Amino acid sequence: xxxxxxxxxxxxxxxxxxxxxxxxLYSTRHRGGGVAAKENIIYCSFGYGAWAPDAQNLDxxxxxxxxxxxxxxxxxxxxxxxxxxxxxSFDWWLNEGFIADVGSTVAEEINYFTGDYSLLNxxxxxxxxxxxxxxxxxxxxxxxxxxxxxTYSQAEHRSITGGCFYNGNYYFADYISGFGGFIDTNxxxxxxxxxxxxxxxxxxxxxxxxxxxxxxxxxxVVSTWIGKIYEYSADPLSITE
Numbered sequence: 001x002x003x004x005x006x007x008x009x010x011x012x013x014x015x016x017x018x019x020x021x022x023x024x025l026y027s028t029r030h031r032g033g034g035v036a037a038k039e040n041i042i043y044c045s046f047g048y049g050a051w052a053p054d055a056q057n058l059d060x061x062x063x064x065x066x067x068x069x070x071x072x073x074x075x076x077x078x079x080x081x082x083x084x085x086x087x088x089s090f091d092w093w094l095n096e097g098f099i100a101d102v103g104s105t106v107a108e109e110i111n112y113f114t115g116d117y118s119l120l121n122x123x124x125x126x127x128x129x130x131x132x133x134x135x136x137x138x139x140x141x142x143x144x145x146x147x148x149x150x151t152y153s154q155a156e157h158r159s160i161t162g163g164c165f166y167n168g169n170y171y172f173a174d175y176i177s178g179f180g181g182f183i184d185t186n187x188x189x190x191x192x193x194x195x196x197x198x199x200x201x202x203x204x205x206x207x208x209x210x211x212x213x214x215x216x217x218x219x220x221v222v223s224t225w226i227g228k229i230y231e232y233s234a235d236p237l238s239i240t241e
Contacts, residue, residue, distance in 0.1 A: 001030050004044045017042065017068055018075060020061045022049040032086040037090050040070040040145070041115075043078070045085035045099065052125035056083050056140050063097060063124065065113065079113055081122040081145060087162040087210060089170065090115070098149065098170050098183070100162025103182055105197070106131045107161035109148035110172060110183065121145045129153075150183055157227070162193065164211040166220045167234050173208040180204045 001022065006015045009046040022031060037043075048063035053062025058077060064128040065088065079085075082101050090097035096114040099124060101142040103109065107129025111122050112212035123145035130151055132139075152160075157179045163172035165185070173180035180202040214221050220231035220232040233238045 002033075004035060004042065004047055006070075017070075017073075018044065018066065020046050020060065022062070032082075032085045034088045035060065036083060036088070036090045036097075042068040043088070043090055043097075044068065045082070045088055047084040047086070048082065048124065053139060053180060054123075055083065056123050056126075058119070067115070067118075076118055078115075078118055079111065079120040079122055079128075079146075081140070082125045083124040083128070086160075089162055089164045089211075091165050098158045098162055098172075100172055101148075102159050103128050105154065106133070107151045107153055108158065108174070109151040110160070110162065110170075111146065112149040122148075137208060161208045161210070164220070166207075166211055166213050167218075171202075171220060173202075173204040173211070175208055175225075176206065177208040178204045178208065180208075 002020045004017045013049055030050055032045040032047040034045040035042065045063065045065045046062050054060045056222050058080060063080060063082045064077050065085060066080050067076045079099060082099065082104035083104060085099045088097060088099040095116065096163055099111040099113060101109050101111060109129050113120055126132065126134045126140040127145055127146060133162055157174040157177040159175040161173050161175045163170055167178065168185060169182040170185055171180065171182045205228065207223055209225050210223050212221050222230045222232065228241060232238065
């Protein structure tokens, strides 16, 4: 079971906001795991849990990006048809963000969403990246799907980790290889994704699990599975362990 829990530091009390069971014996992976919160709104992501149809089932929270309103305690599905949205990033000022969705055999992808949209279908398991895997009429109920903002082949890299907004760009990395890049969002002058472009390649440490920004030093902070934290300074990016 995956849970999003709120801890009240005043009352010293725990409150479960959403609980997502994983039934399959093979669902120890692909559970997602991103959370973003500000004031009374929380976004959280959950992987499909090794049972592909759940990603398209709107009565199930697996394979979804959710929005929780703490004032009303309502839960809305922002995006479905996701495989393993291990990390996503949301720009609260612009009310928009990117979901990095880990692929299976074909491609890794980055999907765009805004806080005003709901029920965006990212296509899994009928689509992965720009490729069609299954007949959408049979499993995905014929839904049209939202094409990814950016995708790359699994021929050389696999398992994308998003990512964060830093100096007007959205940065991402590949967990397995350390390959990475950025999407120029032009977020200062235009809403995304006008005139988006991708800068490649960047080389991050392998096994990147998350990224964030240190606002005090204006640096990009990257953590890894092997227990190390790296700090990147722009332009050009330089790294300090």
